[in-house]
Amino acid sequence: MAEPTSSSGAVNVPPLLDLTIDNITPNTIRINSQSGDARLTYVMARLVTHLHDFARETRLSTEEWMKAIEFLIACGKICSDEFILLSDVLGLSLLVDSINHPKPVGSTEGSVLGPFHTHDAPLLENGSSMTSDPEGEPMLALCTVKDTKGNPIPGVTIDIWETDSSGHYDVQHAGRDSPSERCVMVSDEEGRFWFKGIKPVSYPIPNDGPVGKLLEKLKRHCWRPAHVHFMFKKEGWDHLITALYIRGDPYETSDAVFGVKKSLIVDLEKVDKETAERYGVMEGIWLLKHDFVLTTEKETEELRDKLATEALQKLGLNLKLVDHLPVPDLD
Amino acid sequence: MAEPTSSSGAVNVPPLLDLTIDNITPNTIRINSQSGDARLTYVMARLVTHLHDFARETRLSTEEWMKAIEFLIACGKICSDEFILLSDVLGLSLLVDSINHPKPVGSTEGSVLGPFHTHDAPLLENGSSMTSDPEGEPMLALCTVKDTKGNPIPGVTIDIWETDSSGHYDVQHAGRDSPSERCVMVSDEEGRFWFKGIKPVSYPIPNDGPVGKLLEKLKRHCWRPAHVHFMFKKEGWDHLITALYIRGDPYETSDAVFGVKKSLIVDLEKVDKETAERYGVMEGIWLLKHDFVLTTEKETEELRDKLATEALQKLGLNLKLVDHLPVPDLD
Incomplete structure (x- = not known):
């Protein structure tokens, strides 16, 4: 535990006295x-600036603050995944x-992970x-994983998961004793992987908890369009979390967790x-x-740094990247 | 559960497709x-604007986001009060x-409620x-509660609570079977209330949970200067949550939860x-x-509205107050 004098001794912390609506922010920082x-x-x-500005701009009432605290407490009580869901529905x-994970043109775009990967x-x-x-309606999936030049990538580990025909992931069933509707595969020498699953169905995200109540208050539906999740991992390649969405789903344009991209919408065919x-x-x-297209870690890193630098300049922030993350540029 | 078409039918929600770093915010809103x-x-x-701007300005990494989610999960697991503590240490x-609860000159200022009121x-x-x-070192408290003109206010309900001499509130002791170091009193006809307690001591806020770990990471101490909490309630009078701090405490100017105000620092005397x-x-x-000084609900409400209107104008926001809370002024 720190000594009484350490906080004022260590840095130039002004006495935290008589804090007001205006000086609380610089003093907290x-x-x-x-x-x-x-x-x-x-x-x-x-974080502190945005949190305080939020309260100042809304003149947040004590009652609203208490409701927010109670909302967080309720999220913490229901299950660990509620905070991920909250992050998901807030975009x-x-x-x-x-x-x-910025994606160069021609590579497969990402989508949300969601709380159901195991x-x-x-x-x-x-x-x-x-x-x-x-x-479930049987479905055969024939996929490939390639680089941006069209070369197959063998040895990629691919996590695949979807709901059952009732719209529930295995972990949502009380009696789950082993995984189902999910597997891990490895791409072969030609970058191929293929499996038998079922045609995905649209389903509501868990809506019996505080996040569900929030959506209800906001008059938002809680549905996700039918999709299959894919996660690609291989040393040197950018970790890709994505999903394929089946065209024509009623929730295609109003996904509760903002996951759909046009390039990820696919048409199902019939097996001949x-x-x-x-x-x-x-x-x-x-x-x-x-056909999935991966980018290398290096490509992604360079693109991420480039986009970050451009965005921060556009925001007028005097920052530099250290370990690829912005910090104030004090030089 | 909403019908498929309700989200796009109810308001002008654009298709939530191909969301990017830039368009995710207006679309979520x-x-x-x-x-x-x-x-x-x-x-x-x-909320969404500040949350997204925070992520954009920091180029929040996936790892940092995951740590934040894990932090919230840990807060939810430890106990209900951890989120209040978090709000406290973030100012x-x-x-x-x-x-x-803006206070006109001459009235008693507010302080933080903290998580230990019961x-x-x-x-x-x-x-x-x-x-x-x-x-504990015995202490007699002789107090009055008056209005801004100096008239006594009888019949005010006053919640009073402090730690024991070990720096713990009763609820922090595992074997608590009844309340101690806390009571409720009512001011008499002359606005007086008086009680026997103990001299308050400085104490660390609970630091075995995620908020304690955060303070450690930030190299902040977790101490509060010695104080007694007071909460005043009477119909028609602005609810006052405050505390009195004992002058000379080593943590007087660096309270972990930003509660101290100069006007709330008192000198203890000795009983003659x-x-x-x-x-x-x-x-x-x-x-x-x-001597505590309360303001009426009406005084506070008027002052709050006035300050809110001024602050929002200063922020350049085109807002009006409805039920004393700002909403966009679309007229």
């Missing part, structure tokens, strides 16, 4: 600026992904079935006789074909 | 603007109090003892022989004397 970590100092300064998740999905051989839902024989599935079932 | 509640719409719009609680404190007769701590006999206490124990 100053007492938060003692860590010696320039990034932490900057992030905290911007923050999509924004953070866009900032961190780390226990089975590693399946290409061609395996990841569904255990007899009610030849394909059916080749992959050992019934003719006429749904067919999802897609 | 627009889909949040369907409730028909102008205040909710405005508060959400400012938000003091700011919200300042906005909502609703089970016993109603005690004036002159009673609210302490059950034999280790006459006072000792009159109030049935030992001569020479500590004496806290203070």
